[in-house]
Amino acid sequence: MSIFSEVKEHLTARQAAEGYGLQIKRNGMACCPFHDDKHPSMKIDKNYHCFACGVGGDAIDYVSRIFGLTQYEAALKLIEDFSLPVDVKENAGFNAQEKEQIRKEKAEKERIIRIQERFQMWCSRTTELLKDALVRIQETGIFLMGKPPDAVFSEEYAQMLHAEPLINYWLDILCMGETAEKQEVFIKDRREVEHLAEKVRAAGERIVERNRGSA
Ligand SMILES: [Zn+2]
Numbered sequence: 001m002s003i004f005s006e007v008k009e010h011l012t013a014r015q016a017a018e019g020y021g022l023q024i025k026r027n028g029m030a031c032c033p034f035h036d037d038k039h040p041s042m043k044i045d046k047n048y049h050c051f052a053c054g055v056g057g058d059a060i061d062y063v064s065r066i067f068g069l070t071q072y073e074a075a076l077k078l079i080e081d082f083s084l085p086v087d088v089k090e091n092a093g094f095n096a097q098e099k100e101q102i103r104k105e106k107a108e109k110e111r112i113i114r115i116q117e118r119f120q121m122w123c124s125r126t127t128e129l130l131k132d133a134l135v136r137i138q139e140t141g142i143f144l145m146g147k148p149p150d151a152v153f154s155e156e157y158a159q160m161l162h163a164e165p166l167i168n169y170w171l172d173i174l175c176m177g178e179t180a181e182k183q184e185v186f187i188k189d190r191r192e193v194e195h196l197a198e199k200v201r202a203a204g205e206r207i208v209e210r211n212r213g214s215a
Contacts, residue, residue, distance in 0.1 A: 002094050002095070002098055003072075003075050003076075003079065003086055003088060004060060004071065004075055004098065006084075006086045007059065007060055007075045007078050007079060007084060007086060008058050008059060008060065010082070010084045010085070010086070011059045011078060011082060011084065012045060012046045012047075012059060013044055013045070013046060013047050013048040013057070013058055013059045013061075013062045014028070014044045014045050014046070014048070015059070015082075016059040016062055016063055016078060016082075017030070017044055017048065017059075017062055019081065019082060020063070020066060022044070024044055025040060028043055028044055028045050029041075029042065029043060029044075030042045030044050032050040032052060032053060032055070033066065034050060034053055034055045034065060035050070035052060035053040037050075037052060037053075041053075046058070048062055059078060060074045060075050060078065061074075063077055063078055070102065070105035070106060070109055071101070071102070071105060072102045072105065072106075076088065119182075119183070119186060122186060122190070123174055123182055123186075126170075126174060126190075126193055126194070126197075127171065127174045127175060129193070129194065129197040130167050130170055130171045130174070130193070130197055131171065132197070132201070133163070133167050133196070133197045133200040133201060134164070134167055134168070134171070136160075136200055136201055136204040137160045137161070137163070137164055137167075137200060137204070139204070140157065140160060140203075140204045140207055140208070143207070143208060143211075144157065144207070144211070147211050148211075151207065151210070151211045154207060154210075156203035156204075156206055156207050157203070157207055159199065159200075159203055160200050160203050160204065163196050163199070163200050166196065167196065167197070167200070170185060170189070170193055173185055
């Protein structure tokens with residue numbers, strides 16, 4: 001017998017969920033922790049099922065979902081946290097299918113972690129890029145004070161000013177937005193963000209270059 005079936009023999013989804021703080025009404029209904037649930041939509045006993053968002057499964061599945069663990073890690077956590085009499089070391093009794101499942105979950109989890117890391121890096125790098133662009137626009141404005149009108153009304157400076165609201169908009173999202181909003185920028189606007197930041201930087205340099213020394 002595998003630790004999965006042993007854990008499930010010892011623990012219902014209800015016991016596991018209550019153990020991790022879920023409030024369950026006497027009729028076995030609870031507010032679903034997997035979506036923004038105002039009225040109890042989740043039926044929970046041996047297994048759980050949410051009638052609103054559709055998630056469901058057994059005790060191991062519940063814990064894996066709540067804590068973002070693989071099924072195997074969730075089973076180990078339950079054994080540990082509930083002091084279940086399941087011997088993990090002696091329990092190598094996984095069949096081929098379960099072994100493959102454990103391997104797949106582990107690979108998938110690692111893949112997601114890598115994507116998240118890349119995304120986080122992109123967010124902080126792009127935030128810096130956009131802040132630099134904003135500073136560049138401000139500095140160019142200061143630089144242009146008292147310069148001749150043809151410098152002030154140049155095409156490049158117009159482009160920079162035009163870019164400013166969009167840069168502010170992206171910065172707002174990257175600094176204060178929800179993850180989903182940031183992901184949307186990453187997916188839809190990534191090229192445009194980088195392109196615009198570069199355009200602002202180059203325009204600022206050209207303006208300074210061209211007007212250096214002019215009064
Ligand atoms: Zn739900």
